[in-house]
Every structure is written in C-alpha cells, then in structure tokens.
Amino acid sequence: xxxxxxxxxxxxxxxxxxxxxxxxxxxxxxxxxxxxxxxxxxxxxxxxxxxxxxxxxxxxxxxxxxxxxxxxxxxxxxxxxxxxxxxxxxxxxxxxxxxxxxxxxxxxxxxxxxxxxxxxxxxxxxxxxxxxxxxxxxxxxxxxxxxxxxxxxxxxxxxxxxxxxxxxxxxxxxxxxxxxxxxxxxxxxxxxxxxxxxxxxxxxxxxxxxxxxxxxxxxxxxxxxxxxxxxxxxxxxxxxxxxxxxxxxxxxxxxxxxxxxxxxxxxxxxxxxxxxxxxxxxxxxxxxxxxx
Amino acid sequence: xxxxxxxxxxxxxxxxxxxxxxxxxxxxxxxxxxxxxxxxxxxxxxxxxxxxxxxxxxxxxxxxxxxxxxxxxxxxxxxxxxxxxxxxxxxxxxxxxxxxxxxxxxxxxxxxxxxxxxxxxxxxxxxxxxxxxxxxxxxxxxxxxxxxxxxxxxxxxxxxxxxxxxxxxxxxxxxxxxxxxxxxxxxxxxxxxxxxxxxxxxxxxxxxxxxxxxxxxxxxxxxxxxxxxxxxxxxxxxxxxxxxxxxxxxxxxxxxxxxxxxxxx
Numbered sequence: 001x002x003x004x005x006x007x008x009x010x011x012x013x014x015x016x017x018x019x020x021x022x023x024x025x026x027x028x029x030x031x032x033x034x035x036x037x038x039x040x041x042x043x044x045x046x047x048x049x050x051x052x053x054x055x056x057x058x059x060x061x062x063x064x065x066x067x068x069x070x071x072x073x074x075x076x077x078x079x080x081x082x083x084x085x086x087x088x089x090x091x092x093x094x095x096x097x098x099x100x101x102x103x104x105x106x107x108x109x110x111x112x113x114x115x116x117x118x119x120x121x122x123x124x125x126x127x128x129x130x131x132x133x134x135x136x137x138x139x140x141x142x143x144x145x146x147x148x149x150x151x152x153x154x155x156x157x158x159x160x161x162x163x164x165x166x167x168x169x170x171x172x173x174x175x176x177x178x179x180x181x182x183x184x185x186x187x188x189x190x191x192x193x194x195x196x197x198x199x200x201x202x203x204x205x206x207x208x209x210x211x212x213x214x215x216x217x218x219x220x221x222x223x224x225x226x227x228x229x230x231x232x233x234x235x236x237x238x239x240x241x242x243x244x245x246x247x248x249x250x251x252x253x254x255x256x257x258x259x260x261x262x263x264x265x266x267x268x269x270x271x272x273x274x275x276x277x278x279x280x281x282x283x284x285x286x287x288x289x290x291x292x
Numbered sequence: 293x294x295x296x297x298x299x300x301x302x303x304x305x306x307x308x309x310x311x312x313x314x315x316x317x318x319x320x321x322x323x324x325x326x327x328x329x330x331x332x333x334x335x336x337x338x339x340x341x342x343x344x345x346x347x348x349x350x351x352x353x354x355x356x357x358x359x360x361x362x363x364x365x366x367x368x369x370x371x372x373x374x375x376x377x378x379x380x381x382x383x384x385x386x387x388x389x390x391x392x393x394x395x396x397x398x399x400x401x402x403x404x405x406x407x408x409x410x411x412x413x414x415x416x417x418x419x420x421x422x423x424x425x426x427x428x429x430x431x432x433x434x435x436x437x438x439x440x441x442x443x444x445x446x447x448x449x450x451x452x453x454x455x456x457x458x459x460x461x462x463x464x465x466x467x468x469x470x471x472x473x474x475x476x477x478x479x480x481x482x483x484x485x486x487x488x489x490x491x492x493x494x495x496x497x498x499x500x501x502x503x504x505x506x507x508x509x510x511x512x513x514x515x516x517x518x519x520x521x522x523x524x525x526x527x528x529x530x531x532x533x534x535x536x537x538x539x540x541x542x543x544x545x546x547x548x549x550x551x552x553x554x555x556x557x
Contacts, residue, residue: 009385011379011383011464012379012380012382012383012385012388013379013385015375015376015378015379016375016376016379016391017375018368018371018372018375018376019372019373019375019376019391019394019395019435019439020394021372022368022372022428022431022432022435023394023395023398023432023435026410026413026428026429026431026432027397027398027406027409027432028394029413030406030409030410030412030413030414031401031405031406031409033409033412033413033416034405034408034409034412034413037412088308089308091301091304091305091308092304092305092308094301095301095302095304095305096305099301099302108305108309111309111312111313112312113538114312114313114316115312115316117489117534117535117538118316118527118530118531118534119492119493119508119511119527119530119531119534120493120495120508121493121508121511121512121515121523121527122315122316122319122524122527122530122531123315123316123319124515125315125319125322125515125519125523125524125527126314126315126316126317126318126319127315128330128515128519129315129318129319129322129330129332130314130315130318130332132330135330135332136318136332166311166312166315169308169311169312170312219400220400223400223402224402226402227402227403227404227405227496228496229404229495229496229499230495230508230512233512233516234512234515234516243404244402244404244496247404247405247408248404248499248500251408251411251500252499252500257412260408261408261412264402264404264405264408264409267402267404267405268401268402268405271400271401271402275400
C-alpha cells in the first residue's frame with residue numbers, strides 16, 4: 001500500500017522533528033542572524049545596529065593590533081593547553097587502557113569523570129586556594145626555602161593555564177584511552193617478537209595507531225578553550241586578553257553588537273579551520289584512521 | 293612482553309590523579325573552615341559557611357533559577373535527543389548523514405558563539421533574556437549529549453525485536469513505548485542526567501540569555517568580590533547533589549564506558 005510506505009518513509013522524520021524544531025530556530029537561525037549582524041554597523045550614539053552591508057567590522061578586527069593580539073593570545077592558549085593536556089594525559093590514558101586492572105579501572109574512571117561533573121566554580125575555588133599569593137603552593141615553596149617571596153600564579157597566564165589543563169584533561173584522556181584500548185595486543189606482541197625495542201614499539205606502533213584519539217582530543221580541547229569564559233575571568237590576567245571574555249565585553253559591556261558578531265564569526269572560522277586542518281593532517285599521517 | 297605495568301608509570305598515574313582530585317577535595321575541606329581567610333589547612337572547623345550560604349538570598353534564588361532551567365532544558369533535550377537517536381539508529385533514509393551532523397555540531401561550536409547568536413536572534417523577535425530563552429539555549433547543547441548516549445546504549449540493539457512486536461500486532465507507537473524505550477532506558481536516563489548537570493553548570497550561554505541570576509553566575513560574582521568559604525559550602529552541597537544524580541542515573545553510564553574499555557581490550 002502506498003500510504004503505509006509513505007508513512008514508513010515519514011517515520012524517521014517525525015522522530016527527528018523535535019530536534020529540528022529546537023536546532024533550526026535556536027541554533028542555525030541565530031548564527032545566520034549573527035552573521036548578518038556582523039555585516040551591519042554599530043551606531044555608537046544609540047547602541048543600535050545600522051542596517052547596511054559592510055565588511056568594516058572584519059577590516060577593523062583583523063587590522064587593529066588590539067584585536068589581533070586577542071586572536072594570537074587565544075590561539076596560543078588553545079594550542080598550548082591542548083598540547084599540555086596531550087603530554088600529561090597520554091601516559092595516564094595508556095595506563096587506563098592497558099594496565100589498570102579490575103580493581104583500579106573503576107576508581108580511575110571516577111577520577112577522570114569527577115572533574116567533569118563537579119561545577120567549574122568549585123574547581124576554580126580550589127585552585128584559588130592553591131595558587132593565590134598566600135596560597136598552599138606559595139606557602140610550600142616559601143617554607144622549603146625555594147622561594148624568597150611569593151610568585152604570582154593566580155591572576156596570571158600560569159594560573160589560567162593550570163585551571164584550564166585541570167578542566168580539560170578529562171576531555172583529552174577519554175578519547176585517548178578509547179583509541180589506545182582498541183589496539184590489538186597481538187600487534188604489540190608481533191612488534192616485540194620481531195625485535196623492536198619497547199621504545200620503537202611505542203613510537204612506531206602504539207603512537208600511530210592511537211592517532212585518532214590524539215586528533216579527537218586535540219580538536220575537543222582547542223574548541224572548548226576558545227569558548228572558555230570562566231577561567232580567563234576568574235584566574236587569568238587582564239593583560240592577557242582572550243576571545244571569549246572579549247566577545248562578551250564587546251556585546252554586553254560596550255553594546256557593539258556588530259563588532260561582537262564579527263569577532264564571534266572569526267572565532268567560528270578559527271574552530272572550523274582547526275578541525276578541518278587536523279582531520280587533513282591525520283588523513284596524511286594515518287590514512288587508515290577516520291576523523292571525528 | 294613484560295607482565296606488569298612499569299612502576300614509574302603507576303607512580304605517575306597517582307600524581308595525575310592527585311592533580312585531578314586536589315582542588316575539589318580542598319574546596320570541600322575549606323567549606324568546614326572556621327575563618328573567612330582561605331587558609332589551608334583551616335585553623336578550626338565549623339558549619340558557619342553552610343549557614344552563610346543558606347542565608348544568602350542570591351545563592352538560594354540562583355539555585356532555583358538554575359534548577360528550573362536545567363529541568364526544562366534536559367526534558368526537551370531528553371525527548372528530542374532520544375527520538376533522534378532512535379531514528380538515526382533504526383532507519384536508513386536520505387539526509388541521515390546531514391541530520392547526524394546537525395545534531396553533533398552544537399558540541400564543537402563555541403558556546404559563547406551560540407549564546408551571542410541566540411541573544412541577537414531572540415532580540416529580533418522581542419524575546420528578552422530569561423528562563424525561557426536560557427532553557428532553549430541549553431537544550432541546543434543538551435540534545436547532542438542525549439543523542440550520543442542513547443546511540444551508545446543502542447549499539448547492540450536488536451532491530452528484530454521491533455519487527456517481532458509489529459508482526460505480533462503491536463502498533464509502531466506501541467512498539468516504541470513498550471519495546472524500544474524500556475530497552476534503551478539506561479541510555480535515556482544517563483543522557484538526561486548528563487544534560488541536566490551540563491545545563492546546571494553552564495556559564496557562557498547563560499551570560500547572554502539570563503539576567504545574571506543562575507547559580508554559577510551568582511557564585512562567579514561572589515568569588516570576584518569576596519572569595520569566602522561560603523562558595524565552598526555551596527560547592528560541597530552541589531558535589532553531593534551531582535554525585536547523587538550520577539549514582540542514581542550515571543551508574544549505567546560508568547558501567548557502559550568501563551565495559552567498553554574491557555571489551556575493546
């Protein structure tokens with residue numbers, strides 16, 4: 001019967017309708033409107049948008065050193081934090097995937113999941129206690145005679161970096177552990193029995209085979225660092241301005257919607273280019289693996 | 293091959309675990325401090341910061357606002373995400389890949405971009421910041437989580453069960469509620485719980501779509517002006533609450549991931 005066939009064809013779309021009803025008007029459309037606004041002009045006198053089409057905002061944020069500095073800082077922060085989480089997280093993920101036994105695996109999984117589930121404000125509070133000028137870390141270093149006077153960590157790049165590495169380490173560890181766990185142990189045994197040293201086996205077998213996890217983790221972490229508002233605001237320095245607080249300040253503080261929209265569009269472009277570039281790099285380096 | 297982990301690696305794992313847990317543990321300990329300064333270890337113990345937090349109207353109303361937004365958005369995300377996951381898993385149709393991409397994309401778009409876009413979009417139709425606007429914004433990032441977790445729960449779902457139900461005379465809708473849904477329940481519960489917790493802790497979208505009244509924004513304002521242990525007291529209560537949510541709902545989630553790691557070995 002044609003009607004029942006039509007019904008069958010419509011079923012998946014009926015089931016997707018609620019998601020479409022949320023995502024089209026409240027995700028796709030707003031970004032389209034914001035793109036249009038990024039081509040408008042702010043009227044500084046009224047705080048309203050002038051309905052014209054101009055690329056002046058883009059010219060301004062890409063030409064002005066003030067904004068260029070923000071982009072460079074943001075890129076440095078997101079790649080730096082992603083690299084740090086990768087270096088710190090890889091051995092941990094390796095242990096999680098290969099060595100953790102029945103007893104420790106659930107414990108370690110909780111250790112990784114807990115920071116994700118605990119409010120970011122809680123974690124920042126803990127780090128403030130640790131990294132403040134009169135905090136635990138400075139107290140220990142002063143007490144041990146390593147320092148003569150407290151070193152500034154909180155409200156500086158280092159404090160923000162510590163907070164971000166802590167916040168995003170689980171996002172790196174989980175995909176890494178997944179991809180390492182997928183490696184067939186017999187491949188490693190083969191490598192060893194063919195005479196490769198432990199170091200060679202790691203560099204030439206384990207590392208390349210875990211590349212999908214490395215790329216997935218890197219993509220996730222770079223994207224979330226770019227949109228982090230809390231850590232730069234609560235732990236960072238006003239001398240090291242980065243994108244998320246800058247977008248908020250332009251939109252709400254200075255009520256320059258068109259300019260804020262253009263900053264957001266460039267941010268979106270940076271994320272998209274990073275994703276695609278990492279996928280392409282992986283296809284070159286590891287043609288057998290599939291991207292995110 | 294060696295038959296045990298190198299001792300150095302085990303030591304390293306302990307250090308990284310300590311790094312992950314330390315700030316959370318310290319925040320909990322400090323919530324019982326007897327003084328206002330953030331001294332560790334605290335010179336004395338008291339419950340006065342819990343009292344101070346309870347008497348702080350901004351925290352209390354913030355808790356109400358955040359709970360409302362999280363409840364509305366996680367229910368929307370739960371219904372939409374579950375149905376989407378079943379559609380993507382059980383049907384092959386034209387446009388499936390595009391739909392899958394559309395549902396996942398909100399996860400990689402910076403939340404600050406989503407927030408600003410929604411603010412500008414809502415203002416076009418005259419909707420101001422508030423609980424409704426924030427709930428819809430949070431639902432946008434809740435849907436991918438629910439869809440992902442339900443899809444994971446369906447990874448070894450046997451489609452013949454649906455066919456059997458229909459062959460035996462049940463309607464498609466009846467089959468969904470009486471066969472499919474009970475089988476994927478753990479994924480749905482985990483997804484809704486995760487979406488709830490993510491919404492409760494959301495900052496970037498709430499910045500644009502509320503009047504600064506959800507709990508995380510209240511706590512942020514408080515930390516910026518006077519960092520006292522009352523923030524830690526709220527944090528400790530939230531930790532207990534989110535652990536409770538995860539013990540009820542997330543047990544399945546953890547089991548699932550642990551199981552995945554084991555099976556993949």
